[in-house]
Amino acid sequence: MRCPECSNTSNKVLETRLSKDRNILRRRRQCNSCNTRFSTQEEMVRGDLMVIKSGGRKEDFNIQKVREGLQLALRKRPVGDDAINEAVENIKLSVSDRLDREVFSHEIGEMVMIELKRLDEVAYVRFASVYREFKDASEFIETIQSMQSVDYDSDQQ
Ligand SMILES: [Zn+2]
Structure with missing residues (x-):
């Protein structure tokens, strides 16, 4: 997870939200180097039921x-x-x-x-x-x- 401004890979998560269908995790992040805030989306991959x-x-x-x-x-x-x-x-x-x-x-x-x-x-x-x-x-x-x-x-x- 690279910062879009400085490409630093170190950041902290400010907020985590799960989409309504529970398939996508949205995270608000802040770069630990330049303090730029950005969002990421992670698709949940789960084992078969x-x-x-x-x-x-x-x-x-x-x-x-x-x-x-x-x-x-x-x-x-x-x-x-x-x-x-x-x-x-x-x-x-x-x-x-x-x-x-x-x-x-x-x-x-x-x-x-x-x-x-x-x-x-x-x-x-x-x-x-x-x-x-x-x-x-x-x-x-x-x-x-x-x-x-x-x-x-x-x-x-
Ligand atoms: Zn940065």
């Missing part, structure tokens, strides 16, 4: 699979692409915070369900009934009942 499956097997995290899961659950539901993209971004942001670079597959399932519950109750039930391993029927019924207390939109079924 691994998904730990229920059997303990690991595989690369694939955001496309999350998107496909959401699209499948939301098939023929009145939810637009923008809303799906936002949900995908929310999940991407949640998993990219993982310092250990590992996430359990059931945690991703939970994140998907949180987004679905927000987007569309019918799609939420559809997804939950397929992906969540209900311990028994009463647990499933409890989930349905807790949702019936939520106000539905006009597309009640």
Whole structure:
């Protein structure tokens, strides 16, 4: 990191900021020789995120699979692409915070369900009934009942 004025490589960091998407680190620096202030940007390079499956097997995290899961659950539901993209971004942001670079597959399932519950109750039930391993029927019924207390939109079924 050279000073743009005198090319000195010694400087101090005055301020560090992380961009909103958490991918770029912006630093305000001051040259230790001529006191010129300048900014630098550093792109964050992180290791690949691994998904730990229920059997303990690991595989690369694939955001496309999350998107496909959401699209499948939301098939023929009145939810637009923008809303799906936002949900995908929310999940991407949640998993990219993982310092250990590992996430359990059931945690991703939970994140998907949180987004679905927000987007569309019918799609939420559809997804939950397929992906969540209900311990028994009463647990499933409890989930349905807790949702019936939520106000539905006009597309009640
Ligand atoms: Zn300088």
